[in-house]
Amino acid sequence: MALAIRTAMFLAAGLGTRMRPLSEQTPKPLIPVAGKALMDHVLDAAVDAGVERAVVNVHYLADQVEAHMANRTDIEVIISDERDCLLETGGAIVKARDVLGDDPVFMVNTDAFWVDARNNPFQQLNDAYDGERMDDLLLLADRRRSLGYAGKGDFDLLADGRISRRASDRETPWAFAGVRVTNAALYRDEAERPFSANLIWNRSLEAGRLYGLPLDGQWMHVGDPGAIKATEAWIAEHQS
Secondary structure, three states, X not given: OOOOOOEEEEEOOOOOHHHOOHHHOOOHHHOEEOOEEHHHHHHHHHHHHOOOEEEEEEOOOHHHHHHHHHOOOOOEEEXXXXXXXXXXXXXXXXXXXXXXXXXXXXXXXXXEEEEOOOOOXXXXXXXXXXXXXXXXXXXXXXXXXXXXXXXOOOEEEOOOOEEEEOOOOOOOOEEEEEEEEEEHHHHOOOOOOOOOOHHHHHHHHHOOOEEEEEXXXXXXXXXXXXXXXXXXXXXHHHOO
């Protein structure tokens, strides 16, 4: 089935402080992991699914990210320049609103990816998204099938596909896997400033319009140098 969602925004502007010293000279999205730049794992998956346009925000070592994306001939690339101010996950959407438009888009973190998925998660998210019921549809990783993630989980997944935040005094199996479908129109009334997408998610949670979709593969959260080693060792062992 062809994708209805053809645009993805890749969040590549962060400082990568947890990835130091590797990120002191190289932006985190471009650090090599298992034979390719970290962000190319999710970018390649998006292209394979049929995504046609990549909006990429840049801030830290922005010239390197722009040069890397200039070498991609398999997808249209639009740079959202945040050199003057790092805008976080919510402000980034406001900054790029005009190019994102009012149709659903993928929002993609560039520090995580998956292997051994039976189906392409971009295609699965595309097929499952229903804008009549949903504001955002989040890809969720089962913590039991993850590497590099040490948290207690982010959301509970309800029987009807909606999600709720994990209570602070307990754990949940589900962590946000870094890819979601959203609509930039949800940010229409927000001023361009640094803020987290959690501001919008809180409204969606209250309205019962935040949904989750389980990832059916092994999730790799590559947040620090140790996670690179663990990821590469797992891939070498299981995909040799």
